[in-house]
Amino acid sequence: MNMAIFKNEGALTPDYVPDKLPFRDDQLKLLQTYFDSFIRMPGSIYVKAVMVGRSGSGKTVTSKKFGSYVRVASKGRVEFVHVSCALHRTSFSVLKTIGLALGLPVPRRGFSSEELLELILDDVTTKDKYAIIALDDVFYLLNYSGPDAIDALVRLGEEYSGKGYRFSLLLISQSESFMDQLNRGVKSSLGGAVIEFPPYTKDQIFEILLNRAREALKDSAYTEEILEMISDVAGVDPEDQAKSAMRGDARYALDILWRASKLAELNASPRIMPSHVREAVMQTLHGVREDELIGLSLHEKLLLLAIVNRLMRSSDTPYISIGDAEDEYEMICEQYGQEPRKHTQLWDYVKDMASRGILETRLSGKGMRGRTTFISIPTEPLETMKQAVESMVKRDLGD
Numbered sequence: 001m002n003m004a005i006f007k008n009e010g011a012l013t014p015d016y017v018p019d020k021l022p023f024r025d026d027q028l029k030l031l032q033t034y035f036d037s038f039i040r041m042p043g044s045i046y047v048k049a050v051m052v053g054r055s056g057s058g059k060t061v062t063s064k065k066f067g068s069y070v071r072v073a074s075k076g077r078v079e080f081v082h083v084s085c086a087l088h089r090t091s092f093s094v095l096k097t098i099g100l101a102l103g104l105p106v107p108r109r110g111f112s113s114e115e116l117l118e119l120i121l122d123d124v125t126t127k128d129k130y131a132i133i134a135l136d137d138v139f140y141l142l143n144y145s146g147p148d149a150i151d152a153l154v155r156l157g158e159e160y161s162g163k164g165y166r167f168s169l170l171l172i173s174q175s176e177s178f179m180d181q182l183n184r185g186v187k188s189s190l191g192g193a194v195i196e197f198p199p200y201t202k203d204q205i206f207e208i209l210l211n212r213a214r215e216a217l218k219d220s221a222y223t224e225e226i227l228e229m230i231s232d233v234a235g236v237d238p239e240d241q242a243k244s245a246m247r248g249d250a251r252y253a254l255d256i257l258w259r260a261s262k263l264a265e266l267n268a269s270p271r272i273m274p275s276h277v278r279e280a281v282m283q284t285l286h287g288v289r290e291d292e293l294i295g296l297s298l299h300e301k302l303l304l305l306a307i308v309n310r311l312m313r314s315s316d317t318p319y320i321s322i323g324d325a326e327d328e329y330e331m332i333c334e335q336y337g338q339e340p341r342k343h344t345q346l347w348d349y350v351k352d353m354a355s356r357g358i359l360e361t362r363l364s365g366k367g368m369r370g371r372t373t374f375i376s377i378p379t380e381p382l383e384t385m386k387q388a389v390e391s392m393v394k395r396d397l398g399d
Ligand SMILES: Nc1ncnc2c1ncn2[C@@H]1O[C@H](COP(=O)(O)OP(=O)(O)OP(=O)(O)O)[C@@H](O)[C@H]1O
Pocket: 013, 014, 015, 016, 017, 018, 020, 021, 022, 023, 024, 053, 054, 055, 056, 057, 058, 059, 060, 061, 062, 137, 173, 174, 208, 250, 251, 254, 289
């Protein structure tokens, strides 16, 4: 193995929470201020706040940092429960996650959301517990289960039991537009407390990369120029906002750095070279997140894999028809020993994945007969997507 590159590769993985979060002091302060009374005098108040910002702007990592602060500042009296709604898309699944995190033995079946809610409230009242619940990527819950699912969770906090309000709520989303879909009462109760996470500029991305590189890489494995090169790709250019519509994403930048480091290691290079960065940029997923893919059902993953395979084979055209995708999907189902889903179901999957930006769809163009849906994946590297989805399918099937 090439020992020249990594000191601690873990510091470049997506879930790693670094010691310091440069450029997010203000957001962290605001969180502490909003929730201050709940943390100091649990039960005295029900706090609701919202965090919004583009992908990779540090919302999840900042919320987790805030979580550690909550536990310390409340001297362990207030728990912090982080729930990924990309993975838990129904109020039942969210409540179950909250229950488990609070140490409640959650019954496996035969319970409705309402009963589970009662159970949780009883349990925290008996045990005199308080918690801040962070619903991350709340858009998924809304999209999948509708506004009533949020209502149910907001109600969890409104309940005044024993010594007061047991829960406070932090909603996290990429844009404020999700609030328009909420029921009116909930929307107005969220009104004031919105914390914004602006996209990172090139200079900020550079600083973030430098901090991570110091932890993850040997000093001799990189130069500041290499990190600048990555910042240019991933950071917002203050001079040219329009061109930067997709940028400011620290996850993208860190992922490129990790892939470039791996390529250097693989090629037995003593340090990361510009060519490694170029190749890494081509391999890195941009608009699609790994945990969004994990959240797909098995058959959505199989269909996505079919679409990726077919697109890779038909390299002269950017689109494939839904019929072609179905043929490929049936072959893949056979390969994995799965019973294929029906056409109407697959159609729903395509719409669902398109609404989440994993796919693009369009209806057949002028001069073509009939109305067929065509599918493409214009911005993501297919090979990387294939590898990611394939390993998730295998994991889902338990091998
Ligand atoms: N200020 C920062 N300092 C150091 N690392 C950061 C900072 N902001 C983000 N990161 C890192 O960038 C990656 C993406 O951040 P995070 O997951 O918090 O983004 P997000 O806003 O939740 O994005 P999404 O909307 O896609 O979920 C993580 O690995 C995180 O540790």
